[in-house]
Amino acid sequence: SNHSPELPSSNPKNKNNMDHTPPGNANNDRSNPQKSQLTSAEFLQFQSTIQNIKSTFINRYGGSTDDTSNKAAIIADDLMKRGVQHPETRTIRIGEEHSEEATLMQLEVARTAERMLQAKEAGRPFTMSFGGYSITVGRGNRFDQSYPFVMERILKKPMLELGIDLAVRNAAIGGTPSFPYGWCLNNLLGDDSDVVSWEFGLNEGNAADGMESYLRHTMIMPKAPKFLLIDKMRGRGGGPKFDILRKYAEKGANIDSILVDYESAVNPYLGDKDKKAVKPEYAALDGFSQWDVWGGNANCPGHSPWHLKMQSHEMIGWMLAMHFVDALEVAADMMQNAEKRQYLSTLSRKPSVARGLPDPVSNGSDPDSPYSSIRFGVKSGSAVKNETWQMHQVSCRTSYDPILSGGLKEIIRSGVHEHEDILRKRDETLIESSWVIDVGKLERETKIKVENCGGLGYIDMKKSLYGIAASGSLKMEIPWQGAQEDQSAIGDDAARSWFKSIVICEVNEKRKVANVCKIDQDISFKIGGKEVTNVKELSFTGVSYLKQDICFSLDIPATASVERRTKDSKSLTIEAKVRNEKIPVAGACSISHVIWENM
Numbered sequence: 301s302n303h304s305p306e307l308p309s310s311n312p313k314n315k316n317n318m319d320h321t322p323p324g325n326a327n328n329d330r331s332n333p334q335k336s337q338l339t340s341a342e343f344l345q346f347q348s349t350i351q352n353i354k355s356t357f358i359n360r361y362g363g364s365t366d367d368t369s370n371k372a373a374i375i376a377d378d379l380m381k382r383g384v385q386h387p388e389t390r391t392i393r394i395g396e397e398h399s400e401e402a403t404l405m406q407l408e409v410a411r412t413a414e415r416m417l418q419a420k421e422a423g424r425p426f427t428m429s430f431g432g433y434s435i436t437v438g439r440g441n442r443f444d445q446s447y448p449f450v451m452e453r454i455l456k457k458p459m460l461e462l463g464i465d466l467a468v469r470n471a472a473i474g475g476t477p478s479f480p481y482g483w484c485l486n487n488l489l490g491d492d493s494d495v496v497s498w499e500f501g502l503n504e505g506n507a508a509d510g511m512e513s514y515l516r517h518t519m520i521m522p523k524a525p526k527f528l529l530i531d532k533m534r535g536r537g538g539g540p541k542f543d544i545l546r547k548y549a550e551k552g553a554n555i556d557s558i559l560v561d562y563e564s565a566v567n568p569y570l571g572d573k574d575k576k577a578v579k580p581e582y583a584a585l586d587g588f589s590q591w592d593v594w595g596g597n598a599n600c601p602g603h604s605p606w607h608l609k610m611q612s613h614e615m616i617g618w619m620l621a622m623h624f625v626d627a628l629e630v631a632a633d634m635m636q637n638a639e640k641r642q643y644l645s646t647l648s649r650k651p652s653v654a655r656g657l658p659d660p661v662s663n664g665s666d667p668d669s670p671y672s673s674i675r676f677g678v679k680s681g682s683a684v685k686n687e688t689w690q691m692h693q694v695s696c697r698t699s700y701d702p703i704l705s706g707g708l709k710e711i712i713r714s715g716v717h718e719h720e721d722i723l724r725k726r727d728e729t730l731i732e733s734s735w736v737i738d739v740g741k742l743e744r745e746t747k748i749k750v751e752n753c754g755g756l757g758y759i760d761m762k763k764s765l766y767g768i769a770a771s772g773s774l775k776m777e778i779p780w781q782g783a784q785e786d787q788s789a790i791g792d793d794a795a796r797s798w799f800k801s802i803v804i805c806e807v808n809e810k811r812k813v814a815n816v817c818k819i820d821q822d823i824s825f826k827i828g829g830k831e832v833t834n835v836k837e838l839s840f841t842g843v844s845y846l847k848q849d850i851c852f853s854l855d856i857p858a859t860a861s862v863e864r865r866t867k868d869s870k871s872l873t874i875e876a877k878v879r880n881e882k883i884p885v886a887g888a889c890s891i892s893h894v895i896w897e898n899m
Contacts, residue, residue, distance in 0.1 A: 450617025510842025
């Protein structure tokens, strides 16, 4: 950071400095800085806990802390330098600009510390929510051995010592791409999230447009959370995804994102041939003992070569924890000094949903391209630099678990039945008279195997609505959820005046049967009672699984109308019916997500 540009002092007495402080992300908490006071005894206890965490990290990944050459600490520090990359490189001075009391720190770390203090002062938990694929779920291990919970166990004590309650959610779903997940962040991760993540590397390759779409949807969440990208640094400059994070940081739009690169972190510890066996000089370290051991029993599913074993999850969890330890130390320092705490609070800004978004940078973001608005937003006409785009409110209903709110059943009006027990007590004839909430054959068999070996604690399940021609009509009704103050500007009941777009997604699964349903060919849709004549397959990075596009846009008929349930309540009906009578039960049509963009 010696070569990083320093921003003007964050000093509320200096109006010019405040105007040039780059924006943070969110401050919609009603904070009380008086709650941030820390006694000397509390501060000393916190320091002792942090020192123990640092020593344990060095012992695990560097060697004995008794080494007078400091070699162990250097090895552990190098692990962090490889494994945690920082798009934001600027520093900021907290306090009087020329005062000896002023503290110089990384802008990214300061912003994260401010998030933590906001949570404390508002009397709420600091919530970290993790999304991703089967690696983040922890497949092959127990759910509580996955890296989000490793991190939680390390950080829980020091955060409590600062009076900050830590809440960690692992809402990853095996075999699920970043979209439609990215349209359902409030449903799955929670609208109270201070930190969110996604694991991109295994399935979404080097392309970055899917990640940018995901990032922009995180930025309009109520707290515009800190973003953790779990991926690889790819070539010179870090690759397209890291480059997008860097550009957003430069625009002041997302200043405390990080990239976590497990492969770069671990590779120097492993043998040169297959990168699987630990080098002899590191084999005795706590972080590499039982390196080849899974957390789940040998008879449990998930022991696949692309999944991570128990100690790999430990390493990622420790890297994340050590990153947040830096922010905790800043938060503790601010809690010792009320004036510094006030200076730090100048990093707080309104959420991006209120401020606007910067111009997108990846391919596919052309505002004239189809479906650009539901991915990247629309030009707002704002003259404020780096706030020239805005996102319409995007709503989601999904049948996937785990879910916190917005289940698909909320919008179903008729045409659906459920099994008594989706895994075991089933009526296979239900689908012959109605759509049915179910799971695919492979998903069901895998879940039963997991149950039979002890359960492992997993909470994810890809449930979906399934139907064939004999199932009849599925009727749904979606509410308009745009800004209430916008209602007066819409003077008619035309559906297109209230809804910008509607997307239907099917469950992502492997099915090796003939005549598997294709939504755009085998289902007829009505919106607002009018036939839909154009169903278009969406194709972009993040919305495909196993080379199969799983989401489809329904063109809203020009003559479709909304229904007014009350003065302030508008809704739109959607009806789906399988028209291809040759679709067998094994290839049934499925609907797992309904997404709509509110005008």
